[in-house]
Amino acid sequence: MNNTKAYAAVSATAPLAAATIARREPTPHDVQIEILFCGVCHSDLHTVRDEWSSVMPTVYPCVPGHEIVGRVTRVGSAVTSHKPGDMVGVGCLVDSDHICPSCQAHDEQFCPEATFAYNSPDKHQTAAVTYGGYSESIVVDERFVLRIPKNLDPAGVAPLLCAGITTYSPIRRWGDISGKKVGVVGLGGLGHMGVKFTKAFGAKVVVFTTSPGKKDDALHLGADEVIISTDARQMKQHAGTFDYILNTVSADHDINAYIQMLGLDGNITLVGIPEKPLPVAAFALLFGRRSLSGSLIGGIRETQEMLDFCGEKNITADVEIIPIQQVNEAYERLLKSDVKYRFSIDMASLKK
């Protein structure tokens, strides 16, 4: 076991603070990674504060972080796909059973035995639960370690491991959006990646936002048009015209207003998780034969495909780099949507 510096919360009400955790010695199939950057995802905050207690109660101490980019420092004797010095990434998934139908279909995120980067039972029993990327280093099974294209900036790559794949996967699965009218609801960490991907795939991209102040930002990110969703006139004008809408909002909102924007056989996919159930009007679904779906990150193969696509198109997240010492303040700013568009923690700060 190796002692490793990290930032941890010891209870739902405690701030994150410096801590020392144990990491396992790499097994023959493991890759040891020095973490360079870790993105700050809203899920980190939900978990640290035990806000998903009914579904996934938090075990403390909790070390969050699942948008991890780093450099390989050691590999186990059987590892063939990575070598020391490689730039690599780790996302939400760090293990699965490899035998269930979901794993066979390369959808490891739905494996009943999936191990997540943090707050997930640790099969190696180094601790009760896994510890995430707010840490100097991590040890991960080679099958869950992603290759990072050399041309991309590591700080901006980190959020691709969650925000990137979360938005890329549903867009790709919907089908060919080239030339289609596609909406992106919300312009935060997920939404700004949604704009970049839908644009890269050739859609006519329309951003829905409640904040008129975000209009220029949306256009700058590549949106063709911006609809202020509180403006009934604008909403009515676009009703029934969208082929597909990616809904990244996790605050409570009127989902029917967006369902009404869809044309015949249109689909709206949720990738955020609002706390309360969304009241869905059946009429809105029946008339237009519309559908409402959910999508959860993506499998490992699809995540690598997304990273390779980003390398090819030179896509990264827009980030504000912070030292780990500012992470509690960053959480408060996250709650006020005061970030463009993702915090990326420079892990060199942890060594200080």
Add this chain to the structure above:
Amino acid sequence: MNNTKAYAAVSATAPLAAATIARREPTPHDVQIEILFCGVCHSDLHTVRDEWSSVMPTVYPCVPGHEIVGRVTRVGSAVTSHKPGDMVGVGCLVDSDHICPSCQAHDEQFCPEATFAYNSPDKHQTAAVTYGGYSESIVVDERFVLRIPKNLDPAGVAPLLCAGITTYSPIRRWGDISGKKVGVVGLGGLGHMGVKFTKAFGAKVVVFTTSPGKKDDALHLGADEVIISTDARQMKQHAGTFDYILNTVSADHDINAYIQMLGLDGNITLVGIPEKPLPVAAFALLFGRRSLSGSLIGGIRETQEMLDFCGEKNITADVEIIPIQQVNEAYERLLKSDVKYRFSIDMASLKK
């Protein structure tokens, strides 16, 4: 104009009663039909009582009925597809604009200018709105008149024109359900057709019902298994195992309980219209990448395909034949689900 006997409601609180209405003289493209049977759909009751006033207010007098089977008595000079003596059907749709994208795609039900069998602005201006099948006869554009297979009993065919196509269309659109585990929620007019169709397409059919008393009926109709949806143990045992669920319930119900029944990429399609919005938990959609859709009857081409399929497989609705004089009582029984599984009005009773 021809005076025609009918049953009409003059207000939201009035019972249906004998009335005389005008039907237009057939134009060159029209088919005049003597109505033999008309099914009683829950939509008839909703419309008669103005229960959808916020979406589609009812214009009185109201003559409901859109599950119409009859015999051609006259055809216009340009009619080529039907001739006097033919057994034909008319469903929810009696006209559309024929030029919009929905019409081009044979989805006339989504045409912005679609004319429905009743309570729809009458383009021929015979009256303010169209009058439906609770009537001796009807005059309909030949393109909206369906051929009825000769081997089928007309009383049992009538409900196919709405309950039949409403359940057939989403099942066919989902894809090949042969060998799949498919659920049907509710065992009323729509649900019992859902069981017949899913069975005919080779699925393993499981009926969800709140009434243990309906178990034998469901098995008799062709279900392979019945789940009492109020039994938490049974529900838990089947969680995550369904490929597709057809939800025919229009009463308020816990949709999340059924979403949880779906496996990876599973879909549940609503064909009933609950009055209140359904609270949908995002977690249930995200984990399993599930989807919730709506479907509304079907286009004319698809309705003919359904009727031909029923002819081939000898499928009709299970009906209780009533005289028109009992229609108000039938509505009360409908509200108590006291019918197996559809009332079919014998229109000969109107001549008395």
